[in-house]
Amino acid sequence: AQTVTQSQPEMSVQEAETVTLSCTYDTSESNYYLFWYKQPPSRQMILVIRQEAYKQQNATENRFSVNFQKAAKSFSLKISDSQLGDTAMYFCALTGNQFYFGTGTSLTVIP
Amino acid sequence: KAGVTQTPRYLIKTRGQQVTLSCSPISGHRSVSWYQQTPGQGLQFLFEYFSETQRNKGNFPGRFSGRQFSNSRSEMNVSTLELGDSALYLCASSYTTGNTGELFFGEGSRLTVL
Numbered sequence: 695a696q697t698v699t700q701s702q703p704e705m706s707v708q709e710a711e712t713v714t715l716s717c718t719y720d721t722s723e724s725n726y727y728l729f730w731y732k733q734p735p736s737r738q739m740i741l742v743i744r745q746e747a748y749k750q751q752n753a754t755e756n757r758f759s760v761n762f763q764k765a766a767k768s769f770s771l772k773i774s775d776s777q778l779g780d781t782a783m784y785f786c787a788l789t790g791n792q793f794y795f796g797t798g799t800s801l802t803v804i805p
Numbered sequence: 806k807a808g809v810t811q812t813p814r815y816l817i818k819t820r821g822q823q824v825t826l827s828c829s830p831i832s833g834h835r836s837v838s839w840y841q842q843t844p845g846q847g848l849q850f851l852f853e854y855f856s857e858t859q860r861n862k863g864n865f866p867g868r869f870s871g872r873q874f875s876n877s878r879s880e881m882n883v884s885t886l887e888l889g890d891s892a893l894y895l896c897a898s899s900y901t902t903g904n905t906g907e908l909f910f911g912e913g914s915r916l917t918v919l
Contacts, residue, residue: 737912
């Protein structure tokens with residue numbers, strides 16, 4: 695069975711600093727996709743970044759980057775130069791025959 | 806391009822009642838999936854529809870059902886509501902099935918069961 699674990703329910707970071715959100719997963723699939731989604735307060739969830747498991751290179755989207763460790767089944771999200779608009783719930787997700795989501799990390803950026 | 810639209814946004818029901826939620830996907834998207842979001846549980850997969858066919862179903866009781874119409878709009882129904890059904894129900898659409906592409910989410914329907 696596929697599972698996604700986010701062990702940090704809440705985190706905070708000072709504006710302009712860097713923060714890393716952790717995610718571990720388990721799957722028996724050889725090829726899969728990993729995602730980070732962001733859910734701002736009272737707003738819809740949007741995709742932050744996507745990683746294809748067969749690609750060794752870590753995905754990057756502007757200030758967002760991932761550290762994908764396939765052997766360790768780890769997929770952390772690094773947010774650089776944190777901004778107030780980054781305050782949101784962040785969900786790690788894994789694909790199989792469906793999307794599997796973690797329980798989320800609530801990130802607060804402190805001015 | 807209009808995003809995913811969910812109606813109603815908020816609703817309050819009492820135990821034993823039933824509820825129907827609606828989702829209009831992005832134009833051209835044929836896959837619609839539904840999720841239940843509760844604090845501490847994250848998003849739990851309910852079901853996915855593609856071209857009017859249920860492709861996959863999560864581990865929810867039979868009180869939860871859904872359907873998709875020929876225009877890709879989808880509805881989900883919960884019968885005999887229980888207090889534990891209080892949650893944010895999210896709909897997401899994508900162009901294809903196969904779970905490799907990006908999901909586009911609606912703002913959700915927040916259901917409160919009293």
